[in-house]
Amino acid sequence: MTLLDTLRGGLVVSCQPVDDGPMDDPAIVAAMAAAAVAGGAAGLRIEGAANLAAVRARVSVPIIGILKRDLADSPVRITPYLADVQALADAGADIIAYDATERPRPETTVAILAAIHARGALAMADCSKLADGQRALAEGAAILGTTLSGYTDETAGQNDDVDTALIGAFRDLGGFVMAEGRVNTPELAGLAMAAGADAVTVGTALTRLEHVTGWFHDAVARAFEAR
């Protein structure tokens, strides 16, 4: 069974706590990851080398590693540097995800892909639109993710829901399709699979307690004011 076979038809849980929040600690991220696996997660998406190493020590499912940075001169945040690839591979990532958009960046996507493959990992392209996926597939990415749909200047505001159109378009391209981004309910996860995804990644709705609490808080407050 290949790595992709392990993930096909499965749920990936992204354990990315709110930056500098009370859950932002490698031991807590590892506990979240173990809980996600206990609940049936086929894989995990983990940000940062320290978190990844802590999770790797605790679970055996495939891990998609990313490293996020806020750069002064580029909007690219996800795994922008070759050194990031090395750090994630050293920490035990099986798959390394990178920003696959056509935007100014410190390293080319070709160089990032070569670094990922040189470490024996698979590459996941975090895409915002169809053209990103087409290019990523041609360059050798194994997984096309809808991760950045709605999160670039060009795609912001186009789609506030799960991007089922992009999932379907990626399905037609032929790569392994990861639905990711705003999959906030089990129903939406089902819709993403029905649209053609091979697997679905859920983050905020499972692991950003502050945000989920806020959703419930707002609903309670609105209903209280309305009665």
Ligand SMILES: CC(=O)N[C@H](C=O)[C@@H](O)[C@H](O)[C@H](O)COP(=O)(O)O
């Ligand atoms: C746009 C961006 O930077 N996305 C990040 C990528 O790793 C994460 O902040 C998301 O939580 C992740 O993609 C999962 O999505 P959601 O949290 O909506 O389930």
